[in-house]
Each structure stands twice: as structure tokens, then as C-alpha cells.
């Protein structure tokens with residue numbers, strides 16, 4: 001619009017009274033300046049939007065996510081999780097604090113099996129976070145790669161060090177219906193949130209069965225300890241998960 005106005009003014013004020021050669025030179029100069037202005041405007045728009053995206057907190061896990069590990073520490077560790085499949089076989093990606101795959105196809109932890117029997121028959125699969133020491137927690141948010149939120153049944157379990165076995169925190173069979181709103185938006189990464197009574201444990205495990213489902217693919221595994229009366233509600237409401 002601005003460029004059009006500039007062209008119009010110059011043409012009407014000066015252009016009509018110039019000789020042909022001077023007109024051509026003027027036209028080329030204006031064209032070059034218009035092109036430069038256009039490039040600068042597009043670049044500025046791109047930079048501003050890139051900057052806005054880079055600072056968008058929704059892309060990253062918050063600092064109170066106790067499972068988050070930027071690679072500087074041995075724990076929390078995701079290495080007890082089942083092996084990944086295909087190109088998305090990186091357990092550390094599920095605790096790196098990045099919720100979205102972005103432009104990287106080979107991102108997150110994808111599991112074997114599933115409806116198509118990738119590399120293995122379908123069945124029970126798990127992702128485990130080992131904190132390295134007992135931690136208090138009462139909420140989990142798992143960010144699933146786009147269309148991998150149709151898992152028919154899953155458990156959240158915590159490690160019981162005294163019994164040397166897993167305690168079941170909850171079992172859910174409604175992941176698909178709870179994520180309808182997110183699926184309709186065709187989001188790259190879809191959160192599934194669960195709340196439960198506060199426990200103290202060294203490990204948390206997401207155990208699921210991928211028969212009659214996509215194979216399962218996690219972008220991020222977040223764990224929180226919300227203080228009483230200080231629980232964020234946005235995801236909880238959207239997912240319809242009231243917890244215990």
C-alpha cells in the first residue's frame with residue numbers, strides 16, 4: 001500500500017514532464033527502492049514473528065517441571081523407557097523441555113508395535129522418568145505427537161521402593177475423547193494431563209497398550225508438584241481430567 005502511494009505521487013508530480021531517457025532512469029531507481037523497501041518490510045515481519053515464536057512459553061515446559069533435564073545433569077533420566085522406533089528414538093527428547101516437534105521429523109520417543117506392528121507386535125509399552133531421588137508430585141502432562149492420542153488404555157504408576165514394585169496411580173481409557181478439542185485443531189503436539197493425590201517416589205511411569213492404536217509417540221513428559229490451592233487449571237479443564 002505504501003509503495004503504491006509512493007509510485008502514484010512520484011508519477012503524477014514528476015513523471016509526466018520528464019524526457020523518455022530520464023523517465024526510464026527514474027523508473028529504475030524507484031523500482032529498485034521499492035524492491036529494497038519490500039525486502040526490508042518482509043524481513044522485519046519475519047524477524048518479529050520468529051522472535052515472538054521463540055519466546056512463546058507454550059513451546060517450552062515451565063521451570064517447575066521436575067522431570068525437565070536440559071542435558072546438564074544425570075537425573076531426571078528417561079533411559080528406563082522402552083526403546084524408540086524409526087527415526088524418533090531419542091528418550092532424552094521427552095525431558096528436554098521442548099513440547100513441539102517443530103520441523104524436525106525425527107523428534108521425541110516413538111514406540112514399536114501399534115496398529116501397524118512397527119518393528120514388533122502391539123502390546124504394553126512404557127516411558128519412565130527416574131528422578132534419581134524421591135520427589136513429591138501430583139500432576140503429569142504428557143505431550144503426544146499430533147495423532148498419537150488414541151491410546152485405548154494407559155496407567156500412571158510410581159515406584160514403591162519398599163515393595164520393589166510399581167504402585168498404580170490411575171488408569172484411564174478415555175484419552176481419545178479427552179483430546180477431541182485439540183485434535184480438531186490438528187495441533188502438532190497434544191497434551192494429556194492427569195492429576196492425583198500427592199505421592200513421594202523416585203520414579204514415575206506412563207504404561208500403555210498400543211494394540212488398536214497408533215504406536216504412541218511422546219514429545220515431552222512433564223511432572224509437577226502443585227502446592228495446595230495452586231494448581232493451574234487450563235489444561236485440566238480442556239482435557240476434562242479432574243484427577244483424584
Ligand SMILES: [Ca+2]
Pocket residue numbers: 093094095096097098099100219220
Ligand atoms: Ca521434548
